[in-house]
Amino acid sequence: MAAATPKPPGGPAAPAAGHVPKAAPPSGPPDPPPPGDKTAPAFIAGLQQTLPGAVTGVSYWVGDWTIIVVAERIVEVAEHLRRAAGAAFDMCSDVTATDWPPRAERFDVIYCLYSTRHRHRVRVKVKVADHQAIGSVTHVWPAANWLEREVFDMFGVTFEGHPDLRRILMPEDWQGFPQRKDYPLEGPGELLMENPIDWLKLRQAIDEADIE
Amino acid sequence: MFDTDELVLNMGPQHPSTHGVLRVVLRLDGEKVVDADVVIGYLHRGIEKLSENRSWTQIILLTDRMDYVAAATSNVGYCETVEKLMQLEVPRRARYVRTILCELQRIASHCLWVGTHAMDIGAMTVFLYAFRERELILDLFEDFCGARLTYNSMRIGGLPLDIPPGWDKKVLEFCRIMDSKLDEYEALLTHNRIWLERTRGIGVIDGEDAAGLGLCGPALRGSGIARDVRKDEPYAAYDELEFDIPLGAAGDTYDRYLVRMEEFRQSLRIIRQATEGIPEGPIVGKVPRLIKPAAGETYHAIESPKGELGFFIVSDGKSTNPYRFRVRPPSFCNLQGLRRLVRGHLVADVVALIGSLDIVLGEVDR
Amino acid sequence: MGDAIAFYTLAAFILGFAILVISTRDTVHSILFLVLDFLFVAALYVLLGAEFVAVIQVLVYAGGIVVLYLFVVMLVNLKRPPEVYQDPNRRTRMGYALAGAVLVELAAIATWGYVTPPPPAAAPSAMPVTGNTEQVGWLLYTSYLIPFEVASMLLLVAMIGAIVLAKREL
């Protein structure tokens, strides 16, 4: 586990130097398994029974249940959770991602689900590698449309079968994926805004260096 | 020779009724909307990215800048998420004051909504009436924390300051004033025939579709789904207070209007109970000097005036800033429903529907 | 003398605008000249002492019908080059022949009117009413009742036809 190698954070994180990679970035969330006195809700067991092999782990932390699912089977899992009577997750509250660069499957894509019938929540998590496409759940929850677009925009995770996978918050022609950990907090974007001439010169210099 | 063209109308990002810098590209057949492409991102400031590079306490003031007409709600939502992640106990007094602030903020936000919504449909007097009352709430907030818009009014584990002496009296006085003013708004709108014609049957969406589309808050309750985070997953002091969840039936603009108008009254009811029942005691719990939650992640939602405001926060347990900070903005998810709602309606209904969804672009784009 | 000057000035304007109507390339400008033409024709009626007809001319033609023309022209995509509208099957010769026929007809009528004295008009004194409007009304409902009613029936039929054509899914 990542938490096993604690390292002092080196004083308060200097925000201005945000793009300097911190020493030994964490390689993944802890995803602690549920403690012995907690039994998983029935719908998780139901999911494990109906779709054997799809669930690779169940985690519990500060009252939240998380199901970790194989990336290839996310659409099946989503359909099951939407339909199954004991689950009935009719609302997709959120789709988001986290970036853990040292890991091979660097992205966690997280679906926060809620059921208005049973009033319970669950998070579904899949691990996705860079350039690996996962299935879109837009047909299960139309709400996922924009949320998946935002994940695509910010992290570059592609969703197969998404009806309209475009950038949503950043301009159409933007390069790079801002929420990735290796994307600098400050950079050419601001320089471009404040001083376009210098930015052009800088880019020319970079291009020439590339050619040489 | 007689083929007809669709007219592409670019509404926004500079348009009086898109409530900020929203852009809607409408494809029109005459005045009828065939399709709409909602373009956002003009107010994107990268608050999520920025927050991952700020300390846990510094983020509170970034949350002010999201839903800037209901900043206190965002403060509460963020602080509660961190408290959940750290398993901190918040004193009862602080939870009561948080409840009062949240509900005052809900009234302020709904005031802005009813004003602009009515203005979009052409009734301009309600706009000024509603702003008159919003001013009273801003005065209350000024008394509490010194600011009128971006309050920075919360701390992890409690409140920055206790309420000033006599503040609770002023809050009760405000409730008394607001009661009669609500009747004034309703007299101008609720039974007005033009208002009924403009809102009834406009943007109808049934409960199942609304939930699937991710609509939340009054937009979802207008379709008859009893989903309110305050009841379902109580936070602050809501489990100790009595209030009802108003529901719509038809799921049209008029029902969403009625739901919000009733929410005004329920908020006043909550404020009255909470103000009269504020317990004595400390205002901050036992908070470590350096806020550094253990490694882990959590999602916590509260009911903002717009709907379910969720925070998904990942801590790596090592640094003094969150590893991942994600906001689930209610306006963003509600705005997504716009395309589904406007299809087949007229241009004039588009502005009515934007108003009926009650969006704040600061929150949509973050 | 004054009347003659006014008449010829107005007539010159009417003809000038009429030529502009058919010679202007921009359709909207052409329609605007048509409106001006109608207004000057109305002025001609005033000169003849027929205020009622003048006002109706403005109300119906300038204010009503041409607005609808304008409506149509605005909605048709005029940004396309005029070549698009060139009909290859257009029968230019037939057009000239028709125009010639109309010209001959006009000339015949003018000559006829010139050589034969005008029939005695219904003397205003014979009518029991005075005033321009009243006289028009009197004539319409006495001497010209049948043409008037036929015309109104025709318009009613045209109106219903237009509604049926425009709203297919009634």
Add this chain to the structure above:
Amino acid sequence: MVDNFVIPLLQIVIVLNATLVGVTYMVLLERKVIAWAQSRLGPMRVGPYGILQPIADVIKLMIKEDITPARADRWVFTAAPIIAVVPAFIVYAVIPFGETAHLFGRTITLYITDINVGLLYIVSVASVGVYGIILAGYSSNSKYPLLASLRASAQLISYEVAVTLTLVSVILMAGSLSMVSIVHAQRDAGFWFAFVQPIAFGIFLVGGLAETNRAPFDLPEAEQELTGGFHTEYSGMRFALFFLAEYANMIVVSSVATTLFLGGWLRPFPNVAALAFLDVIPDWTWFLAKSFVFLYVFIWVRATLPRYRYDQLMRLGWKFLIPLAIVNLVVTGFVKVLAG
């Protein structure tokens, strides 16, 4: 010479200037009344209680930059505001503000002229005014004005039908098209036509609101939908002309309503001798007071009501007002014939 030339010229100059001043102060009145309705103060800075505000506004509009959009139809764009404003003003030629006044030993009529087709003249001139709006929308080469001008032309033509039909019932009552004769007819009848033609009066008021593009029928300039409507691309003096035309039209509608339905310059109950002491008040004062009431109603409605939607507006016009006006007209005709 004096009677045929100088006096009419003076009348025209006075009426035009009075209208201009009236329009500018109408704007102030509107701002003040709406402000009071909304518990505000309205303009307070220019002059005491803001009474010089209209003058400041006019100066501002005159010296503002006058912009023509790059791809606009330049000629039409310039002509449109003029086309809008001219009909709004020439209508005043036939409006009787009073009967006669005695000045410097002369008897002067308080109207510029009284033609025997006066009412038709007003209707026909007003129908030309719609060109200003349509052409403004077309020539701006912009989509919002285009949509607005389509709305405007449909709206104005539709409501013109209803309004004209109500006018016909009044003509039946008065037996004349002349504005002065209509007032005389009310004097002779002893009652204002508003009391015998309440339906026509109501339709005329609603239609008047629609004809002048006022709330709740202000769709062609609905700011919240069409960002200002047909005059979105206009600025400076050309915008001011549209403004002028709109308010001048409001005054025209109020004046016509006063003349046709409220007895024009007549005092209340013109045939009750007991009220003869009211005659010390000059007749034009009655006219202005009655018109003012209408203008106030126009403003009041704007402060109170939301806006109709385009299709609802058309439905109201075609399916409700026009049939009602026709029924009213037929009934009026029957009553007139039966009563001899």
